Amino acid sequence: ASINPPQVVAIPRGPDIVVPSTWHANGSLPPSHRGGTLGAHEPPLLPPHAGYTSQHSRYSQEHQRWARWSFTSPPAETIMLKISAHYEANICEGKKDIDATISAQDLVTVALETIVPKVKTFCPTFPWWFNKFVVRDTDWVDLGAHHSPLPYFYPQCLQPAHKNPNSVVFKSKQFQLYVVVPAAQWHEYEVF
Numbered sequence: 001a002s003i004n005p006p007q008v009v010a011i012p013r014g015p016d017i018v019v020p021s022t023w024h025a026n027g028s029l030p031p032s033h034r035g036g037t038l039g040a041h042e043p044p045l046l047p048p049h050a051g052y053t054s055q056h057s058r059y060s061q062e063h064q065r066w067a068r069w070s071f072t073s074p075p076a077e078t079i080m081l082k083i084s085a086h087y088e089a090n091i092c093e094g095k096k097d098i099d100a101t102i103s104a105q106d107l108v109t110v111a112l113e114t115i116v117p118k119v120k121t122f123c124p125t126f127p128w129w130f131n132k133f134v135v136r137d138t139d140w141v142d143l144g145a146h147h148s149p150l151p152y153f154y155p156q157c158l159q160p161a162h163k164n165p166n167s168v169v170f171k172s173k174q175f176q177l178y179v180v181v182p183a184a185q186w187h188e189y190e191v192f
Contacts, residue, residue, distance in 0.1 A: 083111045083177045091118045100154050100170065104146035107153075107177065111135045111143075115179040126192050134180045143177070 081095040093114045102110070116130050135143045146152070153175050158168040181189075 081107075081110065081175055081177055083114050083179060091115060091122060093118065094174075100157055100172070101151040102153070103149050104143040104152045105149075108135045108143050111177045111179055119181075123189065123192075126189055129182065129185050132182045132185060134182075136178045136180055138176045138178075 081098055083093050083095065095110065095114060098110065112130070112133060112135065116128075116133075119128055119130075137143060143152070153173070156175075157170050157173055159171045161167045161169045
């Protein structure tokens with residue numbers, strides 16, 4: 001027994017390697033295969049797509065899709081709203097999954113669409129002036145008079161990141177909105 005490795009034996013040609021025809025650039029057979037005979041040192045080709053499923057053809061698309069997702073923020077940044085009718089504490093509704101980039105005008109629409117049906121149910125026979133209702137935030141800002149198209153609550157959701165204080169991250173919060181019934185209307189309701 002020798003400590004040397006066994007001698008390498010040279011063979012006149014390399015191993016037979018079969019490459020599916022779909023790997024060729026144009027998908028056609030090499031020129032020597034068109035005549036029907038194989039060259040002396042060319043292995044036979046497998047039928048097209050041998051061993052592959054339809055999923056393999058979509059690999060490139062899936063790879064690109066996952067690559068895009070790995071560098072994007074979550075699909076939706078949302079906030080929660082707590083909407084109350086100011087004169088009636090029993091009318092209070094929560095709303096989840098509100099788009100964080102919602103504008104003040106859209107907040108007014110969401111608040112009224114949430115509260116008006118509750119007010120109608122609360123006293124269906126009273127003639128409410130829904131077009132006079134005002135939507136306000138906790139700082140008593142009239143959102144109906146705030147005409148900026150920019151997201152209203154989004155800047156308040158941005159917080160410094162823990163690992164990198166120079167960058168900010170989105171953190172969902174709950175915000176309070178009030179649907180305010182005009183005082184004259186409320187006095188009419190109390191008399192009603």
